[in-house]
Amino acid sequence: MEIPKIIGAGLVVIGAGIGIGKIGGSAMDAIARQPEATGKIQTAMLIAAALIEGIGFAALFAVN
Amino acid sequence: MVISKKPLHFIIATLVALLPLLSSANTNNTSSSSIETTSKEHANKSEGHDVENANLTEEQKADLDRKAYIKHHLMDSHDFTIFTYGKEGEKHFGFPLPVILYDNGLHFFSSSKFEHGESVAESNGSFYKINHHDGLVYRTDAEGNFTEDEKGHVTNVKPLDFSITKNIFMILIVGLMMFFLFRDLGKSYKQNGSVATGVGRFFEPIVLYIRDDIAIPNIGEKHYKKYMSFLLTIFFFIWFLNMFGLTPLGVNITGNLAITASLAVITYLITTFTAKKDYWGHIFWMPGVPVPMKFILAPIELLGTIIKPFSLMIRLYANMVAGHIVLMSLIALMYTFNSPIGSPLSFFLAFVLSLLEILVALLQAYIFTMLAALYFGAAVEEHHHDEAHH
Numbered sequence: 537m538e539i540p541k542i543i544g545a546g547l548v549v550i551g552a553g554i555g556i557g558k559i560g561g562s563a564m565d566a567i568a569r570q571p572e573a574t575g576k577i578q579t580a581m582l583i584a585a586a587l588i589e590g591i592g593f594a595a596l597f598a599v600n
Numbered sequence: 601m602v603i604s605k606k607p608l609h610f611i612i613a614t615l616v617a618l619l620p621l622l623s624s625a626n627t628n629n630t631s632s633s634s635i636e637t638t639s640k641e642h643a644n645k646s647e648g649h650d651v652e653n654a655n656l657t658e659e660q661k662a663d664l665d666r667k668a669y670i671k672h673h674l675m676d677s678h679d680f681t682i683f684t685y686g687k688e689g690e691k692h693f694g695f696p697l698p699v700i701l702y703d704n705g706l707h708f709f710s711s712s713k714f715e716h717g718e719s720v721a722e723s724n725g726s727f728y729k730i731n732h733h734d735g736l737v738y739r740t741d742a743e744g745n746f747t748e749d750e751k752g753h754v755t756n757v758k759p760l761d762f763s764i765t766k767n768i769f770m771i772l773i774v775g776l777m778m779f780f781l782f783r784d785l786g787k788s789y790k791q792n793g794s795v796a797t798g799v800g801r802f803f804e805p806i807v808l809y810i811r812d813d814i815a816i817p818n819i820g821e822k823h824y825k826k827y828m829s830f831l832l833t834i835f836f837f838i839w840f841l842n843m844f845g846l847t848p849l850g851v852n853i854t855g856n857l858a859i860t861a862s863l864a865v866i867t868y869l870i871t872t873f874t875a876k877k878d879y880w881g882h883i884f885w886m887p888g889v890p891v892p893m894k895f896i897l898a899p900i901e902l903l904g905t906i907i908k909p910f911s912l913m914i915r916l917y918a919n920m921v922a923g924h925i926v927l928m929s930l931i932a933l934m935y936t937f938n939s940p941i942g943s944p945l946s947f948f949l950a951f952v953l954s955l956l957e958i959l960v961a962l963l964q965a966y967i968f969t970m971l972a973a974l975y976f977g978a979a980v981e982e983h984h985h986d987e988a989h990h
Contacts, residue, residue, distance in 0.1 A: 579813075583974070586967045590911040593918035 545599040552592035556585050666935065670928040674852050674921060675735045676767045678711040682849065692716055697769055701728065703739060703759030711763070720744035728759070737761055767859065770851045774840045778833075803836075810835055810969060818973040823980040827973070830870060834863060835969040838916065842961030845920060846954060854964070855920035857913070864913035867972045872905070875979035908975055912968060919964050923957050 563581040567574050681694035696712035703726060713721035717730040720740060728737050729744040731754055738756035740746060747755045764772075785800035796804045815824040815831055841853045853859055881887065883901040886894050930953060933946040 575813075579970070582963070582967060583970060586915060586971065587911070589919075590915050593914050594911075596918065597914065 541599050545595040548595035549592050552588050552595075555588040559584050559588070662935065666929075666932045669932060670925055673850060673928050674855060674924060676765045676852075676856060677735060678714060678730060678737070678763055678765055679716060680766050680769060681716070697766065698764050699728075699737070700762040700764070701737065701759040702762060703757070707759070731756075737763075766851060767853045767856055770841070770844060770849070770853055771859075774837065774844065778836055778840065782836075806835075807832060814966075814970055814973050818970070818977040819980065820977065820982075822982075823976075826874070827870070827976050830866075831969050831973055834867075834972060835965050838863070838968055839962060839965035842920065842964060843958070845924065846957055846961065852920065852924050854916055855924055857917050860913045860917040863916070863968070864909040867912060867975065868906070868909040871909075871975045871979045874976070876981070878981060879979045908971075912971060916964055916968055919960060923953075923960055927953055927957065 559581055563577050566577045570577075678699060679692075679694060679696045681692045683694075684692050696710045699707070699709055699711050699714075699721070701707040701723070705724065707723040707726065707728075709721060709723050713719070713723075714728075714730055717732055719729075720742065721728045722742075727740050727742050727744065729740045729746075730736070731738055731746060733752075733754070736758065738746065738754060738758055740756055749755050781799065781803070784798070785796055785803060788797040788800055789795070791797075810831055811824070811828060815828055819827055838854060845852055845854060883905065884898050886897045886901065889897065927950060930946055930950045933949070934942045936942065937945065
């Protein structure tokens with residue numbers, strides 16, 4: 537019962553990692569295109585990253 | 601560079617940075633230093649079953665020690681201990697805090713009666729002892745014995761505990777600090793012709809940032825004022841508590857689920873009770889979708905109102921606990937390596953991680969405030985897409 541739980545949580549964390557990576561990468565592209573909008577892009581990036589992070593933590597808690 | 605103009609500062613900084621190399625000189629012959637001993641004793645106390653540990657290898661025992669050491673750091677406690685030293689009869693450097701229990705009447709005594717969990721405290725004919733497993737106070741017999749069921753849960757009577765614990769003590773300190781800091785900042789505008797003085801000069805731009813970049817864009821020009829006090833309070837409260845968590849005081853307040861939960865509940869109550877008609881309209885009767893969809897969306901949206909503050913709670917708690925666990929694990933590397941490499945390596949990694957944690961402390965305060973403002977904004981949003989459905 538313990539091992540499937542851990543594997544599941546690991547998969548969720550991988551997914552969250554890919555998600556945050558994509559957000560960061562896209563934000564980098566956007567900032568490179570429009571450096572004057574850096575502040576707005578960073579804010580939106582942080583919010584989206586924080587929302588995904590929540591899912592990752594939820595998985596870690598389910599395993600605990 | 602600024603630092604090159606001050607050679608004395610540079611030399612001192614270099615010496616401080618080289619300190620861990622000196623400490624590595626005696627790691628080999630003192631295999632169990634004082635912290636190791638302390639953590640071992642804590643481990644034995646918290647496990648409570650020395651017989652159970654008897655058939656473990658030396659390595660597994662050390663592993664358990666370090667886990668107990670980290671767990672002990674994350675827990676709240678009834679006395680304020682900054683550090684402990686001495687192998688035999690350890691000395692605690694700190695001060696006791698008041699214990700307030702409600703158990704058929706009010707019990708009020710100093711936590712020094714517990715002697716750091718070693719002894720049974722007697723108050724009005726009842727006996728209380730701290731269980732080392734969960735750090736909670738239970739009513740026991742005069743010898744301080746705990747009864748456990750087969751799963752290892754303590755079955756003793758648990759009195760209602762209103763004690764001023766370490767966490768609550770630090771919350772009060774931070775509350776007082778914030779009160780005097782921002783009262784002085786507010787006063788200095790009147791006295792000094794609308795210019796902030798003293799330490800307020802540092803905090804004024806942050807207050808303005810929260811108003812101009814968090815509150816106004818998310819809540820709107822019309823309604824933001826009534827939420828400003830809450831947003832500012834919650835930002836500085838979380839930020840200061842996070843920063844105190846990084847000091848050697850060893851407090852872990854925002855990494856306590858009860859505290860983040862109360863912050864989230866306050867956010868939820870404010871969102872619910874200041875919500876306008878359109879907010880509830882969007883939850884129970886989503887405009888612009890077919891009627892069968894409205895019935896499916898209503899429970900989902902209703903659940904969403906609870907999930908939002910729940911995620912606020914988990915995010916702050918998990919981030920701070922994760923930071924503390926990683927930092928404590930890096931410090932415990934010293935005992936894992938037990939060689940001249942371990943000490944400088946552990947110092948260097950813990951130092952770099954501490955720098956990162958300073959950023960995380962600010963970022964988590966920012967994100968909590970930002971998302972709270974976002975939820976408030978959704979609650980007071982005006983109905984601005986009438987043309988879509990009518």
